[in-house]
Amino acid sequence: MAAKKAMEGISKGLMEEVHKWGAMKQNGVSLRYMMEFGLRPTPRNLLISAQFLHKELPIRIARRAIELDSLPYGLSDKSAVLKVKNWYLESFRELRAFPHIKDNCDELYFTEMITKIKVRHNNVVPMMALGVQQLKKDLNPKRIVYEDLDEIHGFLDRFYMSRIGIRMLIGQHVALHDPNPAPDCVGYIHTKMSPVEVARCASEDARSICSREYGTSPDISIYGDPKFTFPYVPSHLHLMVFELVKNSLRAVQERFSNSDDVPPVRIIVADGLEDISDEGGGIPRSGLSRIFTYLYSTAKNPLSQQPETDIETPSNMAGYGYGIPVSRLYARYFGGDLQIISMEGYGTDAYLHLSRLGDSQEPLP
Template sequence: MAVKKLCESYSKSFRGEVQRWGCMKQTGVSLRYMMEFGSRPTEKNLLISAQFLHKELPIRIARRAIELESLPYGLSEKPAVLEVRDWYLDSFRDLRSFPEIKDKNDELEFTQMIKMIKVRHNNVVPTMALGVQQLKKGMNPKIVYEDLDEIHQFLDRFYMSRIGIRMLIGQHVELHNPNPAPDCVGYIHTKMSPVEVARSASEDARSICLREYGSAPDISMYGDPNFTFPYVPTHLHLMVFELVKNSLRAVQERYMDSDKVAPHVRIVVADGIEDVTIKVSDEGGGIRRSGLPKIFTYLYSTAKNPLDEQSDLGSAGGLTMAGYGYGLPISRLYARYFGGDLQIISMEGYGTDAYLHLSRLGDSQEPLP
């Protein structure tokens, strides 16, 4: 099946509409706003939320669809990228053909539709990764991957936008949950314990290490488990899982054939006035200084290429990220989405420290690409 360019396979009026919506201004929201607004999921509030999404989502989706059309190095022509573009166009069409939302029934119907859109986009990350791999296979190996700056910047914008779209849809859908977990407002846990989330994420990472290597270094946690602040636990879990998994792998591979006991991976949770910072430290030998710029690029990974093994990344939100080289750059986007950041500091020959900063004020607006 040949996938045609946008101009061939979609009507002129539809193309014009995508362009028109892609030029409109996006509206960002803050974690605090989502929390305060969602803490009273009355019929009226759900209606306001649906009306906001009915206008906001097509703008964000149109922008990405337009960008997917004009990527450098022929990336737009790759079959996997065309598939992603079609998901975005289908979702845009679904949203635009949905009539004005006037009452509770409209709102419930709209909620079902955006739920379907979220499912349709479940595999965007592995499919885009496949497109980039398809590009890489056909490229001159002399090209330095960091030089493909345009592609990195596009993917940063694209994935950041995706985090925002999924957060907005997920938050709205979750507000309909008749039995929300205590202290939860949609996806946001108003009293999240970073120590507890970090513990659970590091146990998950450790069990994957055990499965792959037959053994795993121990993990030591430092921090007050009773300290809480409002955040999205699934985001934090994903980031800590990624950092701990990288540390465990580095230590495991360094000490695998040694008779020395592998040193612990240490996790420290510190509670500051502006930030909650989580440090993950290992003695896995560190990263060469020349390799450090590469760790946040999308075309680099030290693990084997997962395209050689069919792995399903759609299931648990992408818990088997090794090999795509996507874990760190995407974790950094999750941190930045709510005003935080991720820094990696390494001592070659010794180990690596990752600092995950989470903004505890919850006031920063979404960074809208």
């Protein structure tokens, strides 16, 4: 109800401004450019970066706000989606109200503002996932034809990909202000990231979640050279590995819940590739084509377990249906990809390809 009232208070002038900016051209950047530009975070470079963001962020945010207003099947009217739209419009309003950035004093104030915007949008993914679940709850499950919901899937792919880019640009700019950056780090980018080490940290986090949910967790075996490094964003890789391992742990744990001989989840790190495999019984052939959609999950719907007032920080191990498709978007953001191969009755292999060169431009939806 509060979200609907907020929507009613939006001025016609603001929406006209949103549509004007939403029609402007976006400008993508590459990982290599971010890294090379950030190597020298001089006051002049930070000023240039802020001036770029001052124009670029309203364009990207406006595009998403416009789409949020015209979704099919009544998704735009779901309370969770209205809340997300309100966040986007508020951020757009703040960015447009900020005056031209002329000097480094302006740049510091601007950096404070976009830091707050990034925090405001922290829960966009679970909130949008809730909106989709609210829609799914209203639909007759027997009449859902997933292929007929391509429009929603396409929107969510664009929406989440855009969000990854917005958060990367803001996070990179803010991180460049750190007076004591970690060794070999340029903002968000680690110039010598060890995928084995990141996989190890993400795996422990996933095991911790699994233990909390089931009281125990399968082991994880990691194979690869920890000295192998390349430039990448560790937080992106951590999220992808965490989601994939979490799914594998759940599948194995549920399949071998009454067994003393539980097979480990295996992670093999090769040159630009991570293979995460399990013996959790695999994905039914009927569900394999749907694992990258947002209306499908093999887990129990968390809305049946968690009050809607508590979804700001969903704690369930699975069930919202966005972990795998969003992980693929993170891989594709810098030119990589995620593929899932499953053998029903045995297990699943997830192949995570990462682009080492970082020359590909951001995909701009």
